[in-house]
Amino acid sequence: MTIGPGTAGAAAPDPLEDLARQLLTEIGEDPDREGLRDTPARYARWWREFTGYDPGTIDTLFETTSSGQMVVVSDIKVWSLCEHHLLPFNCSLTIAYRSAKQLLGLSKFARIAHQHAHRLQVQERLVSGIADDVMSITEAPDVAVIGQGEHLCMTMRGIRTVGLMTSTSFHGVFAEDSSARSELLSLVR
Template sequence: MGHDVDTSTPFLPPKAAQRQPDPLERIARELLLELGEDPEREGLSGTPARWARWWREFTTYEPGSLETVFESASTTETVCVSGIEVWSLCEHHLLPFSCNVTIGYRPQGQVLGLSKFARIAHQHAHRLQLQERLTSDIADMVAKLTASADIAVLCRGEHLCMAMRGIRTPATMTTVTWRGAFADPAVRAEFLALLPSSATGTGPH
């Protein structure tokens, strides 16, 4: 009895797909060339890929869960979280700026988990930003998650777009949002009294 012979092409596993360069790598190479550099020289040969990875990593930052809340019986106490340090990117010059963020609110039946304040600040910082908008964005998110209208957010920023270009002078910019009960000077004073001097600008940053 004869045997059938399989003459079909044997299965070969597909070759591993080659990594497609990130389009940002091309932009980085063009930037280096415009600056009079050789993208292929030692020290720069991997720079376009590293630069592309950094931009992707920074702008696709995932802060994790934001919505852990706990019941609170008090609606008159002030909760304040200070010393949250974040980095963001000035949308006018694509240069970094750092911010020291302070957040305060008066709970309306529920309080937000402590780590969530830092996650909120980082979520809104990891994009092209203005410090004024960053301050407002943080306040909006805290108000949404806590269901409280009584929100205070104070940011003190140092901007490389001022320190490294233009006037080339370091300076500190302060932005603040007062909402709800914090529009009351007495409540505002109570909030400010809780802060370390570095957060209010009365001491070294």
């Protein structure tokens, strides 16, 4: 079999790059013009980087010195993608729990949050999934996650105005006891 010129060792076409080229063409751009020539490859790399994100170890635990202590980690910033429009949204998260037997390592809160953010998402599922993981890893029933996000699907299209959406996931004492919930909310303010 004879291999034609330019085909020996040629890499298989990248479907994500092909999609990016097609998108550029469909919106009236020339994917071969200066400035856009490498855009399809950058687009493909970004999607793979975003969806292939590895948060590292998320379950480092330490023995607690006092059970029932409220631990609050605030202002964790994440970016995600709205599954309805494939547009980004940023979210500031507060994660709280009352320690039972073990304490979760501080950086693990952010790792858990980023693990959930690096997929097509809605904010309500983002905060709920984070709460579920913190409960599962720490075995603490008292967990709360508050997310406040700006969604570019609202800011850049449709109504085209900035608005912050707040969603919560309260479990255990945070769901059942208004004084515990009030204590948390006063700490977050």
